[in-house]
Amino acid sequence: MENIVMKENEMKTNSIKRVGRSDFVNMGPIRLRQPLPTQNIDMIDPFILLHHYGPYEISERSNPFDLGPHPHRGFEPVTFLVQGEQLHRDSLGNESVVKAGDVQWTTAGRGIVHAEAPTKAFVKKGGTIEGIQLWLNLPSDKKMIQANYQHIKSEDFDIKSSEDGKVITKIIAGHLNEVKGKIKTQTSVNAFMIEAKKGGKETIKFSDSHQAMLYLLKGNVLVNGTDELELNSNQLIEFNSDGEGFTIEAKEDSLLLFLSGEPFKEEVATYGPYVMNTQTELLEAMRDYQMGKMGFLPVS
Known part of the structure; x- marks a missing residue:
């Protein structure tokens, strides 16, 4: 989808790469x-x-x-x-x-x-x-x-309120404008929980070097104005890295999770509870767990 046509002094919004479902x-x-x-x-x-x-x-x-x-x-x-x-x-x-x-x-x-x-x-x-x-x-x-x-x-957690007072953004990790999250992160990442009352409008900015997504836990929101998308409960948006952020307008009371991060562009190997780079590292992880190298925790 193409970006919204910009007016003078308007933020360039990130276009939407794809919309995902949230199946059981x-x-x-x-x-x-x-x-x-x-x-x-x-x-x-x-x-x-x-x-x-x-x-x-x-x-x-x-x-x-x-x-x-x-x-x-x-x-x-x-x-x-x-x-x-x-x-x-x-x-x-x-x-x-x-x-x-x-x-x-x-x-x-x-x-x-x-x-x-x-x-x-x-x-x-x-x-x-x-x-x-x-x-x-x-x-x-x-x-x-x-x-x-x-x-x-x-x-x-510190929060940021929208100008209309109807959208509260909890800054969990990373930063939004001058508001910083309390979580100390290992990499460049943002995590915001956004609670919007019906009619509330807000703008969320993030780095153009990040890959980003927005998940709607409940409610209904309009993303990037009428030229873009109406997001319904349990849908996920992946953004393109081609703008400065996005806008939301709540059509009803809504709760959203926004995540963005610097991509590593590395090979990923996963098996069960392990996320490594190679199959050999996965085998080492399984062996180390069996040998007790990850510690012990009794059943309560």
Whole structure:
């Protein structure tokens, strides 16, 4: 799609490369949406995978979202919790309760074992869990760095409000204008959660060296004005790197996740919970996990 015709002093918007669906996939007992990868979009470098899980109704009779100890290596698994409450445990000794609006950013690096599940108190009282799980690749020279874990609470993030006051953008990582994210990143990346009330308008700018995407968790928004696209719930947009940013106008109350990053342009080899550059490195990862080199985490 071509860019909007510019008026004097107007921002040049990024055109839309493609629009992706978010079909359901099964992961063991869990059924969730997978906007990335799809049949048409393999990856958006440096983003490997995007899962939208829930909303699940959790109770003592039904608790499908209980992920026992499992390993990762070579990338950064990130959780944006939209609703509910989860307990995070890992082989570094971290244990924290992640609540709605919080973000947990794990740098798996050379290896980490972690587990995620609703807290026992949450299961007992019952409630809804919903979130986004992102797999952010690490470049080859950082795949074997020391593992690390960051948990930032919702209220600790800085935000940017639109001029009309109807759009709140939470700056999680990277920066938007002069507002910076609290997450310390290994690479050049932006992650914003955008909450828009009906009728709200906002402009989001990002580097033209980044590859970028926008995922709509709920609602309906117009992207780049009437010449571009009306985005519906559970659709993903991939932008071309040919502008300075994009505009949104909420046709109803909406929630969006924006991601952009500097592409690595490296070979990617994946198997299960590992993201490396070669098949040999994947075999080494499996061997190291079996030998306990990624640490240990008992079942709770």
